[in-house]
Amino acid sequence: MLKFQFGRCGSVSVVEPMSYPFCKKQIYWRYGTMISPGYSKGLRFLKTHSLIPLAVRYDVSSIARNDESFTVSYLINSCGLSPESALSVSKKVQLKNPTKPDSVLNFFKNHGFSQTQIRKIVERMPNLLLSKAEKTLLPKFQFFYSKGISSSDLSVVLSSNPSVLGYNIDNCIIPNFNFFKDFTRCDDSEVFLAYKNCSVILSNSFQSTIAPNVALLRQHGVPDSYIMTELVRHPRFFTLNHDKFRRTVEEVEKLGFNPLKSHFLAALRVLVQISKSTWERKLNVFKEFGWSDEDFVIAFEKFPECMSLSEHTIIKKMNFFVNTMNWKSTFVAHRPIVLGYSLGKRIIPRCSVLQVLLSKGFIKKPASTSFLICSEKDFLARFVTPYEDLHLLKLYKENMSLEN
Structure with a gap:
């Protein structure tokens, strides 16, 4: 009925x-x-x-439900998405049949993309499944290949930031790629690395967003070599609103940083990223471990990145140095670079080796943090290899990555 x-x-x-x-x-x-x-x-x-429009409306509604069901099923079975993710993505794209999406998936597979990488791309840019792979995707891949970018590098970068695949190759990608390269005088591979960190590099907003901030730094005397290195490594912070960028540059100068030194840009990058309230909270964490205002000024001047660490990370590292290693907090303040190292991959493994050597009387308590700063090769040659009977290499590896 x-x-x-x-x-x-x-x-x-x-x-x-x-x-x-x-x-x-x-x-x-x-x-x-x-x-x-x-x-x-x-x-x-x-x-x-008339019931005919009702019938048509019913049929259309039924077709829409079928398309949605097919889309979700396809995203799960062919693209590897979870049911939850597939349902969310299906609201952004509707697939009627597998012809186009199959060709797109095969295109990525043929260019060395793993299933996981393809899944990431689909989750971020599901409309690519409706592309004509040979017409819209292939020219972009060919352009990047012509710049010496390997398929393995291409898969890594595009899976983490696939937005460039939605840009026009002739009107956007090529001119902006060449503009950034000429502007920074960097290699082709560095342009692509910069894009990985900030999609603006290959979008039309580069000249209007980044160029004015670069010009401002030049006006304040920051050397071009520092600017261009920073622009390639950390392009995103150059996209800040120009007025806020200018105010922050002036603030860094008031703090006493010399524009001719590399720490000037490091301090600038830190200040543009954190709010005043966050700054105060992190400062209080350091003070709770015994830092005075003077200690903080010394530490920030030497290693501005210490304020880029999360409060949780600051607490874990300071707690380890002060309470586990029994270092004075002022010792850390005068050598703040140690806060930048990984607790699990470097600090704990190396300190565990030193504690054994100290307990056995093979070495004296180090007066510097050179054992943390030196390369892994040098550390092993100096503190591990000469003491094979102590099985320090095993201890070193066992302590690796116990903490993140």
């Missing part, structure tokens, strides 16, 4: 599946009053509100 529900404003919804001919079916008002096809009012209703 076919049932329709009519809203107060004339809207109609199908309650049960329907089939032709219409004249044999019954129609129900929302509140249960039946209108039979033989009833005169019902005939007038049918004449005024």
Whole structure:
């Protein structure tokens, strides 16, 4: 039996599946009053509100549901998305059949992309599944290959930041690639590395967003070599609103940083990234471990990045140095570079080796942090290899990555 529900404003919804001919079916008002096809009012209703549009509307609605079901299924089974992610992505793209998406997936696979990398791209840019791979994707890949970028590097970068695949190759990608390269005088591979960190590098907003901030740094005497190195490594912070960027540059100068020194840009990068309240919270963490205002000024001047660390990371590292290694907090303040090293990959493994050597009397307590600063090769040659009987290499590896 076919049932329709009519809203107060004339809207109609199908309650049960329907089939032709219409004249044999019954129609129900929302509140249960039946209108039979033989009833005169019902005939007038049918004449005024044709059922054909309702049938079309029902069919379209059914097709839409089928498309959504197919899209979700395809995203899960062919693209590797989780059900939750597939449902979310299906709201951004509707797939009618597997022809185009299959060609896109095969295109990425043929260019060395792993299933995980493809999944990341689909999650970030699902509309790519509707692309004509050979027409829209291939020219972009060929351009990057012509710049000496390997397929392995391409897969890594594009899976983490695929937005460039949505840009026009002739009007956007090529001119902006060449502009950034000429502007920074860097290699092709460095342009692509900069893009990985900030998609603006290959978008049309580069000249209007980044160039004015670069010009400002030049006006304040920052050497071009420092600017260009920073622009390639950390392009995103150059995209800051120009007025805020200018105010922050002036603040860094007031703090006493010399524009001719590399720490000037490091301090600038830190200040543009954190709010005043965050700054105060992190400063208080250092003070809780015994730093005075003077200690902080010394540490920040030597290693501005110490304020880029999260409060949790600052607490873990300071706690390890002060409470586990029994270092004075002022010792750390005068050597703040140690705060920049990984607790699990460098600090704990190396300190565990030193503690054994100290307990055995093989070395004296180091007066510097050179054992943390030196390369792994030098550290092993100096503190591990000469003491094979102590099995320090095993200890070193066991302590690796115990903490993040």
